Amino acid sequence: MLTGLLAGVVTAPPAGAAPGYRVPDYSTAEAGNPFVDGWYADPDVAIYGNQYWVFPTSSRPYEEQTYLDAFSSPDLVNWTKHPNVLTVANVSWAHKAVWAPAPIARNGKYYLYFAANDIQSNAELGGIGVAVADRPEGPYVDAIGRPLIGQFVNGAQPIDQDVFIDSDGRAYMYYGGWGHANVVRLGDDMVSLGTFDDGTTYREITPQNYVEGPQMFKRGNKYYLMWSEGGWTGPNYAVSYAMSDSPTGPFTRIDRVLSQDAAVARGSGHNSVLNIPGTDIWYIFYHRRPLNLTDANQRQVSYDRMYFNPDGTIKPVTMLVKDNFDDRNAIGWKTYGGSWSASTGRYTTTSSLGGKALLETNFGDLTADASITLNAGNGDAGVVFRVTQPATGVDSYRGYYAGISAAGRVLLGKADNGWTPLASAPTAIQPGRAYHLRVSALGSALRVYLDDMTTPKLAVTDASYASGANGVRVFNVAAGFDDLAIAHP
Template sequence: MHAVSRILFALPVILPLISAEAASPVLLPGQVPESGNPILPGYFADPSIVQIDGKNFIYATLDPWGGQTLGCWESPDFKNWTYRQLNWPTQQACHSPTSGNAGVWAPSVILAPDGRYHMAVSVGSEVWIGVADSPLGPWQNSLGDRPLIPADFKPGYHMIDAEWFVDEDQQVYLYWGSGHGWTNGRCFVAKMNSDLTAFAGEIQDVTPSHYFEAPFMVKRQGRYFLMYSDGVTVKDTYQVHYAVGNSPFGPFEEGPTSPILVTDATQHIVSPGHHSVFQRQGRDYILYHRHRIPFEPESVARQTCVDELHFLPDGTLQKVTPTHHGPDFIQNRDETLHRIPGAAASASSTATPLTSPAFVLDSNYATRWTAAPDAHGAWLMIDLGELKSIQHQLIRPEFCWKPFPFAMETSADGEHWNRQADFLQSPSLGSPILIEKSFVARFVRLVFPDTLQGSEISIFEWSLH
């Protein structure tokens, strides 16, 4: 978070008149106000979750296709998430002769039996492992300057999507593997030694039917459920399957209800997959990514969602109904609780009717405002309807890991403006951007420098209270 405790000074920004009207938003399924899914404001894929001491941590790939590091989010309540920067993994720290220039992606994090946190992460087509004493680190390479699984470990297959599994006897296993060209995926598994730095047994190929990548192991009622993804994530065919066995090594037989999580194009839910499973108050949930709305084929802008998962008494999994609402415990986040009745947003421009300024007030991370591509001197304004006392603001930019320069100004009449906060010269990072500045005003606006391209000026939510 970033608290603003002083007013800085920068070059003035010349704005169009504030009378520009907000375009009426075009609503698709999933774009109604207060939808709980997606749960994170941004494009985060391949989510892994740790729950400890009443806190929740999600680690995920930065879309598109990974970045210099990972995305990490922390929440005390599963409603309101704060972006955290990790010191590791980074592309620079996880570099070997076989790592290439690919980004960091597909993390798996656990609190292991040794009492420490262990991460397995893909960098290009190899697996690196790290260790820390707390979920936010500091993290360090477990093996120094080398990966656990180099890219040439199993020629012909991708060494990616490694996932830890801790059995009831505290033995830890590692599952991983994919194919090339969206075909011929293979799943490998091995026991790990006590400090999770080496394999403690033979590596086995346990590939079930319809497997491509993203293995995740769950044990229920004494049986082992190997869950995984198949299809093409940049199309509408990505989906979650499962297979069942009597040991961590199988053999695994695909379940009769597989696949359990698939595209629902009528609801604009496209290519759900690469998931993890967690429990909350004795119930199972699936944490997964799916494409933003609207889906653009061959694009990679995936968002993290959660829905309930049911293991049935007959040893099968019930098909998951992917929703926009999500379970009750993700409802009523701060943007919902602090919505101001009658407030209206307008902007200097908007990229399309699907990126209307009205969306910054709807408490829905499936929607956002984006300025027109050729925007210059862009601004976003909220009319509170009358003079109101404001103490706190939360701003969630589209790309929270990128510098986001802006200034915040207020007015009682829409003609005379006072600058209250300034991030033009020292752009803010993170999400939410927290502005703690008390004022009384009817109009509040954000102004952006000409140096930003229109596509870089984009906000999911702007909450004032």
């Protein structure tokens, strides 16, 4: 992970930044979560040069976890995949369950710490290893030919390592599963264990409710230890934290800061933390499971903004739902009819009779925003909400739809494999112009706004549908969508 960085104020790009660098000051992954495609978990982060790096676990059955991929980005929006940065072919003692990579740079080298083999006792070969490379993307090669930590100490399974270099140059590793956490000192060579001032090598630091996945960072003069609680296969996986004046504790649990949101995702945990250099901008990277999936390995990596209170404590993290399509992809969207593309930085579709694209959300009360542009055709386009039972077809879903029509109307209605209009009003609509449409749904009170966010164009009462997925839809018109955001009211 990153070394501790002092809190600051955004005044200019960090030293050495490339021309045109813009400080990534976002409220969430505004081009959409998950921000990369595929099943991944346990993301850890690093900044190497002008690139942000994410190293996750490949979320597959243990026997298939024989490699690690990485992702890099200049802006936290556009990501490049680097496959197989580490494989068991380069680690003689590892053969499965390669987990929780922890990247860090020192001595002109790039180090990647990892767990392998999921050992269940000291009689088995496995534990925490360290690999080294000359470049951030590898290939990483086993540095010592054996596990760096290959035994249970203080009851801690040797997994889920995190590496932290303090402002005084001392390097630490935090690790442990099975409900126990240890901290060790790393040698200056980063491939050996050091000792504490009292001559010991291992120090137990287990806080209340600790399960696994420790993460250390420093803000100002305070040390923050984060960890995961609950079971990683279940919906209640979550992240809590403690603060201390020392990198070795004591660490007393303060609060839970990241939990599942039944409208957004489940099983949110095993996090890392990213601080934008020279700023007090912080992000929490973590994995989570889509709402409609239950397989333990169906996990995706995401990030959201992390904020602090004036006393230094962490505010609970809100998993926001946004997509401005600036990454030119539609990861996380599922389409039902029509031909959809995000290649231009907007989500566009050709004309179809009821083509839909949905996110796997389940909001009841909500505020939904989208920018909508009508292109060729004389139909309408807009947002759908509280949707269930979606299928390909004109009105093949149950839920609400609010949109704008090329005929010059704003409209609201509901579908149940048939269409029921609820309200409409005349308004000037020009092809090729973007309109800001907002829907507010509070219980049975439905409101539709267009450009003017103070006075609704439409207001009706209807209690047909209580909750469901969110997305966009067209009818007999080509359209483009942008700046989609779904939030709790």
